[in-house]
Amino acid sequence: MNILYVILTSICSIVALFVLTKLMGNRQLSQMSMFDYINGITIGSIAAEFATNLENPLHSFTAMVVYALAAIGISLCTCHSIKLRKFFNGQPLVLYSHNKLYKKNLACAKMDINEFLTQCRIAGYFDLNQLESAILETNGQVSFLPLAEQRPITASDLGVTLQPEVLPYYVVLDGKLIDANLQASGRDEKWLEKELHALGMTQLSDIFFAAIDTKGKLYAIPMLEEKRQHNCFE
Template identity: 35%
Template sequence: MPQWLEIVLRTLCAVIVLFLMTKLLGKRQVTQLSFFEYLTGITIGSLAAYISMDLNTNWYLGLIALGVWVLCSLAIEFLQIKSKKARDFIDFKPTVLIQGGKILEENMKKERLSTDEIMQQLRKKDIFQLADVEFAIMESSGEINILQKRENLPLTPKHLGITVAPEKPPQVVVMDGNIMDEPLRVMGFGQNWLLDELDKIGAKLKDVYFAQVDTYGTLTVDLYDDQIQVPQNEERKLLYANLKKCQADLELFSLSTKSKKAKKMYEESSKQIEQILAQVTPILNT
């Protein structure tokens, strides 16, 4: 067999085996790597190159070595799942770099980090003042996670006492002009609903490149022709405006009536609508 053909066959074999081994190792191999996973990735790549190019040795010996490395990696990952002591020994322990707005110099020296580097990491998280940081921790993967002080955290509906409905992940319902039936069913809709929504904005299915439905049933459409502007659905904004008008009318009625009973009724109704508005405002203003 010609050498070039043997190299082609060896390389194809290495690619297939490497793909299967990486699938076996799981998603961790393509995310932030731990120390041992970093070594495993380098070694597996070197073994794959050896299988492809070293014509003086039997190719199956490289596959055996590759299999041994993968089995060792799986065994170590299983050991890490079962034992915290094993995790701490094999991987690096998390290190606190900042606590209460103060840099821990000894820990910075231990991780060989400079002040410029830690400040750069803070700026990546949109933090420009050291005093705003409660904790900064370097994880075993080398990533730095930061917790701001409570007074600097953004407000959430929970802080304001507002209850919001649970969110579903948005679903792509049209891709490359084709309707995706399963995502539509997940959101509780059908093709007739989709076609009606497209008709409301004056769009035809054949003109739609991409369409997505969010938690609240709002359809977002992208057309093949980027020059065409898709009109926005104003139904929710109109409903919000009508609720605000009803509340204002009830308050006006309570001020204008002389009947104590009617006044009390209008005030209670106004408060009820105010409570409803507090709950639905995050939905209707999206």
């Protein structure tokens, strides 16, 4: 009987976590503030307690709701108050600028020079002379501003006018037609059949993925069941 009770409370905790997460907003770990991270760990721990607490599961559930409401309240406050936003989320921190490394700011960021250089290399900067500035953002990521002569040339630099980019339309996923996307693209099934036939494909079930690209052309990837034997990462 206790096993069944644990199963039921576990299912309830999963449902509760899902609902509370949707209310709080599901952001990636790298986008979380310190409060979001702490709150997420705490709610997860309470959810586990809720699933296994056979005597007073309601207490754990109430605590989960309180933490979630606190997160929602703080999120609303930070949206409307700059001072509270700075208090809960912090401020960006300049680590490097104009060929100067700021040791105190690195210390505030709990980051040593080796870790900073690692972050530079991950971003593609192996030479600090390529950088104008490096800033620690409030989500824990380091953003980099390259020197003007190191940044890629853009169309505006060359005086070239480009056509606006548009999002591609995914029209076939896992062998199934996404009819709403096909209609939104301004095409119909006859057009799709014609394009697929030109690519040597006749059955939707044989297509793993197909999309209409930004130029209005269809590209498709066939469904392959066999497993690739060679793994170049081994």
